[in-house]
Amino acid sequence: MIGFAFKAQSQRVDPLLANDLEAQEIWVDSIMNSMSIDEKIGQLFMIQAYSNLDQKHEDFITEMITKYHVGNLIFMQGTPQKQAVLNNKYQSISKLPLMVGFDGEWGLDMRLEDTYRFPWNMTLGAIRNDSLVKKFGEHLGQHCKRLGIHINFAPVLDVNVNPENPIIGNRSFGESKENVTQKAIAFTQGMQKYKVMANGKHFPGHGDTASDSHHTLPLLDFDKARLDSIELYPYKKIFDAGIGSVMTAHLNIPSLESNPSLPTSLSKNVVTNLLQQELGFNGLIITDGLNMKGASDYSTSAEIDLAAIQAGNDMLLIPQDVPATVNIIKQGLLLNTLTEERLNFSVRKILKAKYWMGLNNYKPVVLENLHEDLNRVEDDLLHRELVKNSLTLIKNEKQSIPFSNLEKQKIAYVKLGDANGGDFLKMLKNYTKIDVVNANNLSDLKDRLEPYNKVIIGFHKSNNHPWKSYKFKSKELVWLQEIAREKEVILDVFASPYSMLQIKSFTNIETIVVSYQNSKLAQELSAQLLFGAFAANGKLPVSIKEDFKEGFGLQTYSLSRMEYTIPEAVNMSSVKLKEIDSLASVILEEKMAPGFQVLAARNGKVFLQKSYGYHTDKKEREVRNSDVYDLASLTKILASLPLIMKAEEEEKIPLSASLQDILPSFRNTNKAEVSVKEILSHFGRLKSWIPFYKATQDSITGLNSDQFYSRRKSKTYDVKVAENLYLKHSYKDSIYKYIKEVEQREREGYKYSDLGYYLFKEALEEKYEKPLNKLVDEEFYASLGADRMTYLPLKKFHKSVIIPSEKDDYYRNQLIHGNVHDMGAAMLGGVAGHAGLFSNANDVAKIMQMYLQKGFYGGRRYLKPETIDKFNTRYYEDKKVRRGLGFDKPQLNPKVEATCGCVSNESFGHSGFTGTYTWADPQSGIVYVFLSNRTYPNMSNRGLVRSNMRTKIQQVIQDAIIN
Structure with missing residues (x-):
């Protein structure tokens, strides 16, 4: 024994001893x-x-x-x-x-x-x-x-x-x-x-x-x-x-x-x-x-x-x-130097x-199934939990994290480091509009960042192995400090926390998140943390000078925004869900639609988000999750209905009100006494629809009349119907005149109708003194982070991300691409209560999840729980009307296939003419979105509808529930 001052230890138990x-x-x-x-x-x-x-x-x-x-x-x-x-x-x-x-x-x-x-x-x-x-x-x-x-x-x-x-x-x-x-x-x-x-x-x-x-x-x-x-x-x-x-x-x-x-x-x-x-x-x-x-x-x-x-x-x-x-x-x-x-x-x-x-x-x-046994879904689940629980917030000076009030945020993303940050950026964009800003020199960068009030800086270093360099370049340290001097910065470090030892001062950096590694999962989960999909719980395992001590970490809270995960994280079977791929192949092979998006979430967690096929049959551009579709009648529950709910809460449009109460111009018409509740339930004896456009066409040639249309925009012809096609401004009055004067259905009972939503648009715009598109964006979309949901998409997006809907040879005589497919909505300039909305599946899911969460989302209450319940109720079930107020509901008649027949009676949703569908079920916690352009090449393409593919996919999702 050498003599030194370690404390003597008693002989420990032998760890090599077996139980037997x-x-x-x-x-x-x-x-x-x-x-x-x-x-x-x-x-x-x-x-x-x-x-x-x-x-x-x-x-x-x-x-x-x-x-x-x-x-x-x-x-x-x-x-x-x-x-x-x-x-x-x-x-x-x-x-x-x-x-x-x-x-x-x-x-x-x-x-x-x-x-x-x-x-x-x-x-x-x-x-x-x-x-x-x-x-x-x-x-x-x-x-x-x-x-x-x-x-x-x-x-x-x-x-x-x-x-x-x-x-x-x-x-x-x-x-x-x-x-x-x-x-x-x-x-x-x-x-x-x-x-x-x-x-x-x-x-x-x-x-x-x-x-x-x-x-x-x-x-x-x-x-x-x-x-x-x-x-x-x-x-x-x-x-x-x-x-x-x-x-x-x-x-x-x-x-x-x-x-x-x-x-x-x-x-x-x-x-x-x-x-x-x-x-x-x-x-x-x-x-x-x-x-x-x-x-x-x-x-x-x-x-x-x-x-x-x-x-x-x-x-x-x-x-x-x-x-x-x-x-x-x-x-x-032999020599006895070793016995x-x-x-x-x-x-x-x-x-x-x-x-x-x-x-x-x-x-x-055993050689069989070796790869599968070493790469299990159970490992994916654990990996997610490990990364999620490691993410560490060490500074949050302005309480920027999690992001709230998205309508007030203009956010830029700047990448530092020599590794890829694409997965981080892609996930950030699931929550709101994020603009990538880069430049070759600092001066240009600062100029380009001028319009933004928040800058997310991702520092990305190699994740290949733990010995790779994690250090900032000198130029990056300068850029970081200069950006932070002028802008509110959220720094997310996808590298060893030791990298921050190079940062001389943290004074101007308001928010710092340590994500430790630049893996795909770390990037995705860190982005979700920033937007409050879940709370931050990690603690620093090492000290960063005197600024942040080992064991330090701030906690945040969830804002009840959607999380993005894998099926098994919400007790869904990824194996069973693969059947959707088979159905997708049928849809594409039989040309029911050139392409489509499918999204499914459970309990606020998106477990399926996938795009299939192409924009058109030319197969030039694959559908991406960020691409936007014409939602058609989903507009009713995603634009008009949330505003009607809000107006009902504020007693501006009570359910008991008659049409003449909310639109005085309908006094002395055959619709004067029809109630808001009846219209929303499709029980108001309104005609299904009116082909308004036909009244503007020559009865012999079928061509659009010069009396109503011009190829150039002017004060008289300022309603854009499609590219190089403008309708006379005054024709809107004719549309409402037709609705006022058209006969009511003689028979009482259920009849799905668009006409009521033309009227709701007028009523809402009069009550709130704003156009419908601006009103719904200000009240809901902007703060929800639904930046891919909009009317008039050509004003917001490049044409390349908008899916064409139809080769129109009967009215507009052109490819309908970025303009609304619905003819009546087009005649209103693309903004209507029944159609006109465009979106990707992700943003549709945000509204549906808000409904499922009884009006709460992203840390904000949009609607009262009792309001959601009130509208998600059948008021005329005894009259064989399956509809709630605005919401479609599961079929009462087994022969009608409004859903897969596998969802609860509490569930609600809607379908759209262009091949769109969304449904939410409070019982299972599932939100399902299907978006397609089945009307391409033309609306006679009804294979998707006849085959019930949308509800067959819904059935697969329901069957995939493990418990």
Whole structure:
């Protein structure tokens, strides 16, 4: 024993003991009694095996096993399929089962292609729910077990107190010894639950080094008290928790080993006296890789290996010369510099470990479904939870996060860093309008940012591996400060938190989010956090100078905006949902529509958002999720109805009011006494529709009359019907005259009608003294972030993102592209109560989700819960009217297929002539949106309607509910 002031530890429980201790002893004894000296020596080696090398390498491994009795392999780069094959091959030729090791700190992806990558330890260190880290250990244990791996060289126990550490950094859980310890214990317990041994590394502590032991021998020049209080703290705790093995590091620590050239991995003072005797560790002791310069520069390979065993290590990881090592160990046994008792001590521990791992009942790796088993949806779910819970808000000076009052925000996005930020930007745009602003120089950038009141700056660095540079360029630091000096900035760091050590001042940066990694998932979830889809809960695992201390993190709250996730996160089956792809193929193959969008959400979480096909049959432009469709009659419930609800709450348009009450010009007409409730329920005996445009055409030629139309806009002809087609301004009066004078239906009962919504438009515009399009945008769309929902889309969007609706050969005689398809709405200039609205599926879902949340969305109450309930009620069900107020409802007559017949009676929605459909079900929590241009090439294309494809997809979604 060397004399120093570590507290003596009582001998700890042996972590290698199996539950069936007696059977374990019998098995170990029987093998020990049958082994030759060469076979025993072979058990000390764990050599590198690759699954991406040639036959020469396979032959070498075979020789190591058969000739030198090597008892353990560590698989390195390759593929899981080939590794499994080689694993089975090598096990079959080994007299004793091989212990297979792996270095997979963040998952098998650390070495193998096509396997799962979980977050790095620094990211996990930000999570304050250790049960999630335990789950990570469990999942990694399951992966290892499935691939025939028995020991995974993780967790990293290094307390990373040195920000400039070149080799640990992101691999550490952070700078707090308590946090590192808690995370490591949770991970270990999770992984060892599946009999995959954990390995604490790098003993006695690599967290405060300034050099990389792969290339040199790092120096830790600390006294014993410091080492005991920080570096050794996690080891003492995790030994009590039962970790099975430890990796000894190649370090120079003068306070532990006086020989400056002797690495700690080869020091008896460290491995035997400190680790085993002082700290009482009874598990396997394995060297760090003996190919690393920190060890290999010490002496010859064989002498290093012998020194490692003499120091107290049980296993030699990646020895460089097995034959020579065998010889030098045998020579040591002859010369008594190494005793057989010492050899037996380590061999017995290795065999005990193999029994603990289940190798007494070795079974080959099953090759079938290997890829699927290593890339499970359960892993995706856990990955999301890990990342979501790591995201850390460390500054929120103006309470900018989560974004609220979107109608007041004009937001720009500026990317810094040399990695891609596309997934972040794409997700941000799901919530509101975000403009990308870039420039070649700072002056131009500042000019272009002038119109914006908020600037999101994403700092994106490589996510390839944790050793990649995370630092800002000098130019980027200048740009960051200059933008922040003039604008309100939200900085989102998709890199190590240590990157912020370069920022001289945080004074002008109002908001800072640390997302830790630049993965697709980190980008997507961080964007959702900014908009309040869920709350921020992460805490910094390291300190950022004196500004932000380790353990600091602000909490936010959810604004009940939609979250974007995977089906299983809301108990939906992704396998079942694949049936939608089959239905989509039928729609496209049978030309029911050139393309379409499908979106589905449950409990406020979008789990399906997909576009199919093309804008037209020319197949020149694929449909994207951001493209907008003519919604047709969905306009009724997405534009008119929310305003009618608001007006009803404000007693401007009461449900009990008659038409003459809300539009005095209808006094003394045959519709004067029809109530608002009757019109909304389609029970007001109104005609279904009137083809107003036909009255403006020559009765003989069918051509549009010059009396009503001009190809040029003027004061007289200022109503744009389509491109180069303008209607006489005064004709609007004729439309309302027709409605007033047209006969009522004689028979009482249900009849779907557009006419009432022409009238609601007039009433709303009179009550609020604003055009319908501006009114609904100001009251709902702008604050909802529904920036893709609009009337008159050509005024807002480039034509390339608008889906054409029809090749019109009967009225406008042109491709209807960006102008409303509905003829009556077109004659009102594109803004009507029954049609005229354009949107993508995502923004339709926002309105429907607001309804489902009883009028609340994005932190704002739009409508009262009782208002939603009032309108989502059938008032004439006894008259066989299925409709609510404005909302369509499930069919009462089974022969009518308004829905799939699989939704609850509480559900509501609407369908549109152009091939659109949306439905929400409070019982299941599902919002469903289907948008298409089935009217292309013309409206006689009714295959989509006849086949009920929209409701068949609805059925698939309903059937996909797991519980």
